[in-house]
Amino acid sequence: MITIIAIGKKHESWIEPGLERYEKRLKQPWNVQWVLLPHSAMAGSTARQEESERIEKRLRYDTFVILLDERGKRFDSPTFSALIESTQTYGKKPVIVIGGAYGVTQELQQRADIVVSFSDMVFPHQLVRLLLVEQLYRAQSIAAGSKYHHE
Numbered sequence: 619m620i621t622i623i624a625i626g627k628k629h630e631s632w633i634e635p636g637l638e639r640y641e642k643r644l645k646q647p648w649n650v651q652w653v654l655l656p657h658s659a660m661a662g663s664t665a666r667q668e669e670s671e672r673i674e675k676r677l678r679y680d681t682f683v684i685l686l687d688e689r690g691k692r693f694d695s696p697t698f699s700a701l702i703e704s705t706q707t708y709g710k711k712p713v714i715v716i717g718g719a720y721g722v723t724q725e726l727q728q729r730a731d732i733v734v735s736f737s738d739m740v741f742p743h744q745l746v747r748l749l750l751v752e753q754l755y756r757a758q759s760i761a762a763g764s765k766y767h768h769e
Contacts, residue, residue: 619646620702620754621711623653623676625669625718626743636748640755647706648758650751657718670723673715682710683730685722686750688740690733695767699757701732716746 629637629652641650655672658665677683682705693701705712715722715730727733736749759766 619649619651619711621651621653621676621681621713622716622747622750623655623673623713624716624743624747625655625657625673626716627656628654629747630744633744633748637751640748640751643755644751644758648702648754648761650754662720665718666720666723669718669720670726673717673722674726674729677713677729678711680709680711681713683732684712684714685727685730685733686714686716686736686746687721687727687733688735688738690735692735692737695753695756696760696769698734698753699760702754702757703761714750716743716750719743 644650653676655669655676658668660668684701702712715726717726736746736753741749756767
């Protein structure tokens, strides 16, 4: 099981069908569990601190934390697949974090085992959710040797 912790409200109606499409295809141990944490009522660094603390409370010692951030390391899909697969092989529970609009604290960035970027561009959080679940399905397909991903 892959846990996705995201700051923000429930999935919006326009994104839900896409999430369902890929989530139905995910099989153990690639299936996902969502933990949606509300936005802070504050702004700026205060919101970043509050939201990061809420995220950190959900992280256990045996988790491998993948933080999504546009300043992170960029991977191609096969390398991302290998990353997820290796965490599961070594008994770590993969947790993917999507921070709030103000990002996450330096402490949470340091707690992350790796910071991953999908692009130098910034995307709406709802869209990142869909991109992430599709990439998890693609990663699962690559690991299984299916023809979904073309080289």
